[in-house]
Amino acid sequence: MYRHRDSTHRWGAEPAPGRRHARREKLVEHPKPVVVVSRCLEFEPVRYNAQVIPYDFIRELEPFVEYRPVCPELEIGLGVPRDPIRIVTIDGEARLVQPDTDRDVTVEMREFSDAFLGSLDVVDGFILKNRSPSCGITDVKIYRGIEPSSSSTRGAGFFGGRVLDLYPGLAIEDEGRLRNYTIREHFLTKLFTLTRFRKLKESGAMRDLVRFQAENKLLLMAYSQKELRAMGRIVANPEKEPFERVIARYEEHLHAALSRLPRYTSVINVLEHAAGYFKNELKGREKAFYRESLARYRNRQVPISAVSSILRAWIVRFDEEYLLPQTFFMPYPEPLMSLSDSGKGRIG
Template identity: 35%
Template sequence: MEEFPRPVLLVSRCLEFDKVRFNGQKVSSPIVRNLMQFADMKIVCPEVEIGLGVPRAPLRIIRMNDKYRLVQPGTGLDLTEKMNAFAESFLDELGEVDGFIFKGLSPSMGLGNVKVYARMQMSPVVDRSAGFFAGHVINRYRGYPMEESERLLNASIRHHFLTSIYAFADFRNIKSNASVDSLLDFHRKNSFLFMSCNPELFEKMSGLLTGSGKADQVFEEYGSLLKEILRRPGSEYLKIETAKKMFLISDGKDINESSFFEEMLRRYADNRISWDAVIEILRMISFRAFGKNSYKDRFLYPYPEEIKAPSDENREKDYWDNEWNKW
């Protein structure tokens, strides 16, 4: 199998690492747990870093004179400047990073949908926002993969996030060498993946590699397009059309296989089978045509198999071992 790079991630410290939540607990996160063997993780709890204890009185964001403030109603403290200063200082020293996993709804770490109140005490929710620390991350790292741990329980969101962090890690590794040949190889490996996300941006990326620009400029422009193309997954239509193209370029198929694959794509379009089923057929066809080189394709193998979510988490459960089912 193809060897994958190790993404560098910034992760909320309360996710599987330490009991630093306001209530003295840590949070279970299957994706963080699974990624620990395959990624390098930098962890942070901004609330602890600015001197708050564990456990501690909860924080909240309030809107005051049309500006957001980070406050601790239980103590009356306004921690806005302290948190802003810490966030800027921490991110200045962060170094290379490929993605972010934060605790959702946190007034410091939530990436969106954090409640904003009218006042410190006894007040309605008047808005939704990013947490204070996360807001600095969003401003500095626009286009980078970032998700909340709760959203990563969704299979589609998880798949796109994992696909993106491994693409970013791959690109970071080749960028350090600034080799156009390495960039061409990266582009080839990701061609079908990028095609399935946004064909127009894929064409722009391809065009960059046929020009005569300087290597550092090409890498800079290509990196910007990489952020844009992986901002969100492509439509179901684009995935199906990409699967068709990949199938067509693989040699050795007969008319019966082509008909079978067309029918399979129709069943997928009708939501009768999963995308994983389509990918497994493409993997087999691609291996027959290209051998071990097929393992390099990021449309087929976007990240290590070991971190895929289980296809059926309850497969081993015995649904027939019940009192009512013993007649």
């Protein structure tokens, strides 16, 4: 490639009875997502200037995903190196043009985008080049005229915009935004959650949906209690609807729940709820260390993984039956839970 229980536990709550005799559950498993990625990101020197963009995140993620690299501009025959292209509004319509050659590649890009995206049997997410007139999903310059001095607005590129149209519920980001650790955590959480859900859909079994809902309860609680309740009612299936109808309704609410970053106050509530399970198991210094870490998260100094990793250690140490399979504590593979970016980029 390159060169549950109800959310009532707090520190003062009583621990669940019989926990010391809990049956050890298997920790979270993470099937590999299929991710479409811009080919110029770490893969090959296919940018307009014949360069490749070094990107550590792509390399670190590689063991845990299946990549589908693509360069739309290369695929429509623009070559490497090539004169830059830009989006220009002409007679009220966005066109993809190459100003230095007066070439209009709008039709070619639209046809390629539909053909490539339509050929994907499976896809769970996208990592695309930011600000690219082809791959960009936000913040792409859209010029009001062909002249170099023309003013511009911002929007999506031709390929990136089509991705957003066809896959609105998937994990879709650009490499610029993924340098922000909060956005990166959300992207990874969404990506691996949707991949687990895809595997569940393939099973066609209601029991697997029931287990998925149970294992993701705390995660969904952090994202949206409203959607969590709606999904719980769907899983209960009082009308005994067929799996296909139930799973379609459930998927709609799952996408809604994961459509935006969770509020950090909701995340804190889930963390405190989980910490209550260990009230009588921990020494004072352990509790103090946890509270200090939680305070740093509350003050936006560290990512959530800095706190959840503490709880995850306690869950394994005390063999907490209910919390062991909860994806909230390991929503994506542990090696990706880097703490190196420990102060920048907190959102919300």
